[in-house]
Amino acid sequence: MLLASFVLPFCGYLVLFWWIDRIHPYGPVISQMAISVMVVMISYIVMRHAIYWLRGQCKLTHRLPSWAAPIYLALVIAPFFVLMIHPLMVSGVRLLSPWVAIPLGLFLIVFGLRIRGSAMTGSGFSLSHAFGLYLVFPEDGIRIDKEVYAYLRHPLTAGVICIAIGFGFVRNSVMSILTALIYLIPNLIEMKLEDYELVERYGDEHRGYMKGTRSLIPRLQDFEGLLKLVFFRG
Numbered sequence: 402m403l404l405a406s407f408v409l410p411f412c413g414y415l416v417l418f419w420w421i422d423r424i425h426p427y428g429p430v431i432s433q434m435a436i437s438v439m440v441v442m443i444s445y446i447v448m449r450h451a452i453y454w455l456r457g458q459c460k461l462t463h464r465l466p467s468w469a470a471p472i473y474l475a476l477v478i479a480p481f482f483v484l485m486i487h488p489l490m491v492s493g494v495r496l497l498s499p500w501v502a503i504p505l506g507l508f509l510i511v512f513g514l515r516i517r518g519s520a521m522t523g524s525g526f527s528l529s530h531a532f533g534l535y536l537v538f539p540e541d542g543i544r545i546d547k548e549v550y551a552y553l554r555h556p557l558t559a560g561v562i563c564i565a566i567g568f569g570f571v572r573n574s575v576m577s578i579l580t581a582l583i584y585l586i587p588n589l590i591e592m593k594l595e596d597y598e599l600v601e602r603y604g605d606e607h608r609g610y611m612k613g614t615r616s617l618i619p620r621l622q623d624f625e626g627l628l629k630l631v632f633f634r635g
Contacts, residue, residue, distance in 0.1 A: 402471060403470060403471060403474060406470070406473070406474040406556075407470035407474040407478060407479050408504070409475075409480040410474070410475040410476075411479040411482065411483055412481070412577040413417060413485070414436065414479060414480055414483040415483055415486075415490075415569070417432065417436075418432050418436075418487050418490060419490065421435075422491065423590070427576075429490075429491040429493075429577070429579075429580045430576065430580060430583065430614055431486070431562050432487070432578055433580045433583045433584070433585075434493075434551065434583055435581055436480050436483070436484055437484060437584070437586045437587045438485070438586075439480065439589050440477065440480050440481060440587040441535065441586065441590045443476050443477055443605055444448050444477060444587065444594060445594065447477065447536075447592070448536070448594040448595070448597070448598055449471070452536045452537055452598070453559075455537045456537055456538075456539075457470065457588045458537070459537055463538065465537060468627050469537075471633070475624035481561070481587065482561075484565070484567075484569070484584050484587065485561045485564055485565040485584060486568065487565075488565055488566075488568040488569040488572055488577045488578070488580045488584070489568035489569075489571065489577075489578050489579055489618065489621050490572075491569075491572055491574060491577040491580050492496060492572065492574055492576070492577070493574035493576035493577065494573055494574055494575050494576070495573055495574060496573055496574055496575050496577075496578060497570070497572075497573060498512060499573060500523075500570070501573055502573040503568045503570070503573065505567075505570050506566075506567040506568065506570030506571035506572075506573070507567065508567070508569030508571070509563045509570065510563070510564050510568065510571070511567075512631065513560040513561065513562070513563030513564035513567060514551065514558070514560065514564065514565075515560075515631040515632060516556050516557075516559055516560040516563065516631055517556070517557055517560035517561070518557040519548065519549045519556065519634075520548075520549050520550065521557075527630055530611075534587065535596065539602050544599075544603060544606070544610075545609070546610055546614075549589050549630055549631065550614075551614070552614065552615075552619045552623045552626060552627040553594070553614065553615060553617065553619055553627070554592075554596070554611065554614050554615065554616045555592045555616050555617060558591065558592055558616075558617065559590050559617045559618075561584075561588070562584065562585060562588055562617065564583070564610050565576070566581045566584075567583045568581060569581030569582075576604070592616050592617070596611060596616075626634065
C-alpha cells in the first residue's frame with residue numbers, strides 16, 4: 402500500500418509534466434511552478450496545522466492512522482521527487498558546450514547522491530525520519546547534529562537540489578536549468594518550516610545549532626571537511 406501510494410502518484414505527476422511540457426513553449430516552467438506551489442501549500446498545512454492535530458489524535462494510541470502515511474507519500478514525497486527529476490525531461494536551446502555541461506551535471510548528481518547517502522547512513526538517520534514520524538511523535542525524535550549534519554542543517558535537501566541542477570546541466574538547455582532552479586522554491590520553504598518546528602521542539606539548543614551551521618551551502622572553512630566526509634567517509 403505504501404509503495405503504491407508513492408509509485409502511482411509519482412507516475413501520474415510524470416505524465417502531467419509530459420503533457421503540459423508539450424502544449425506550451427514555456428510548459429516546463431509552468432508545470433514546475435504549478436506543482437512547486439502545490440507542494441509549498443501542502444507542506445505549510447502539514448507543518449503548521451496537520452501535525453499538531455495528528456499529535457492530539459495519536460496521543461493515546463501512539464499509532465499513526467493508516468491513511469496518514471499514504472497521503473504524505475502521495476502529496477508531499479512523490480511530487481518532491483518528480484520535481485527533482487523533471488529537469489531531465491526538458492529540452493530546448495543549448496546552454497553550454499556538452500564537454501562542460503555534462504561533466505558538471507554528472508559531478509553535481511554524484512555529489513548530491515553522496516551527500517544524501519552520508520546523511521542517511523552515518524548520522525543517526527532512520528526510516529521514521531524519512532516518513533516524518535518524528536513530527537507526529539516528537540518525543541521519539543532525536544536531534545541530529547553530527548557527521549554531515551555538523552556542516553549542513555539540511556543535507557538531504559542539499560542533495561536533491563544538487564541532483565536536480567545536475568539533471569538540468571546534463572540535459573543542457575536554458576529551460577532545463579530554469580526548471581531546476583524553480584525546484585529551489587519548495588525546498589527553501591520546507592527548510593524554513595522544518596527549522597521553525599525544530600525551534601519549537603528544542604528551543605535555544607536548535608537556535609544555537611542554526612547560528613553555527615549553514616542550511617544548504619557550508620561555510621568556506623567547512624568545505625574541505627564536507628568533501629572529505631562525503632567522498633571518502635560518507
